[in-house]
Amino acid sequence: DWTPGNFIEESVQRIRAQVGDGRVICALSGGVDSTVAAMLVARAVGEQLTCVFVDHGLLRLNEAEQVMAMLRHHLPARVIKVDAQTRFLAALEGVTDPEEKRRIIGHEFVRVFEETARQLGSFQFLAQGTLYPDVIESAGVGGSAAKIKTHHNVGGLPEDMQFELVEPLRWLFKDEVREVGIALGLPPEVVYRQPFPGPGLAVRILGPVTTEALHTLQLADAIVREEVESAGLNRDVWQYFAVLTPLKTVGVQGDYRTYGNVVAIRAVTSEDGMTADWARLPYGVLERMSTRIVNEVPGVNRVVYDITSKPPGTIEWE
Ligand code: XMP
Helix, strand or coil, rough: CHHHHHHHHHHHHHHHHHHHCEEEEEEEEHHHHHHHHHHHHHHHHHHHEEEEEEEECCCCCCCHHHHHHHHHHHHCCEEEEEEEEEHHHHHCCCCHHHHHHHHHHHHHHHHHHHHHHHHCCCEEEEEEECHHHHHHHHHCCCCCCCCCCCCCCCCCCCCCCCCCCECCCCCCCCHHHHHHHHCCCCCHHHHHCCCCCCHHHHHHHHCCCHHHHHHHHHHHHHHHHHHHHHHCCCCCCCEEEEEEEEEEEEEEEECCCEEEEEEEEEEEECCCCCCCCCCCCCHHHHHHHHHHHHHHCCCEEEEEEEECEECCCCCCCC
């Protein structure tokens, strides 16, 4: 019988057998998959594991600090944080094409990870939080093989950097990973965290990614999350976030005419992210989001709600 407890025991044995006294490196994102994978490896071989968290500067408000605090508290392994914001922003300067943004971010990510790994010595193993659906998807099995958006992980490392993969979650579905996470003692806000794309806020800023745009979007996005969470709807809604558009419209605030950006709210229900429906958020929640965003986020004077399902829309705007 599959239970999280049995699974943890067996994984620990299997990882020990695979790794022996070798060294393991792992890229962490703060998401449930990479965190659970790292925790299993840490249980199995403790000191032999080094984790790398690349802060590309495209995370949500205060997220890098929160992720590091969570990891320090729950993950008994060495965690290195790499501050690479400047580098990613420079590489993204002036770039507007969504796939180009993804390509640049994926490429920089691999380079930063590679440089960091080299500095830390030599590693024989790379641990990854690959799930069963990822395995099926990359094998091209099951339905639509068409790749709509390129999703990045630590593929594409240089030829001379060959790792043997440690993938303890390879046979699990997302709900099983969550059960394992709970059994390992991770808090619910980590285990039930909404999916967040690897390229982060870069694909939620339409147009060029600048420090100012990032700051604006972080503030608006934090309001959307706070309101969904304080209404107790976070477990019912698959993803909920803000998108910053380069569209400017006229408004009036106090006695003044304003000319500011449009922020879109995106909230969807879904089973697996493959198809999705726009979430019927209560008007009161939408109203609080709108009022707060216009009042609290400088440069934004209009808020719209995205009522497009997937398909034909995608969940992200880019
Ligand atoms: P779309 O926008 O294609 O998104 O409907 C489906 C799910 O995938 C996430 N997503 C990404 N995740 N890298 C990722 O790691 C990406 O480039 C990427 N693009 C979309 C999206 O947030 C949703 O959960």
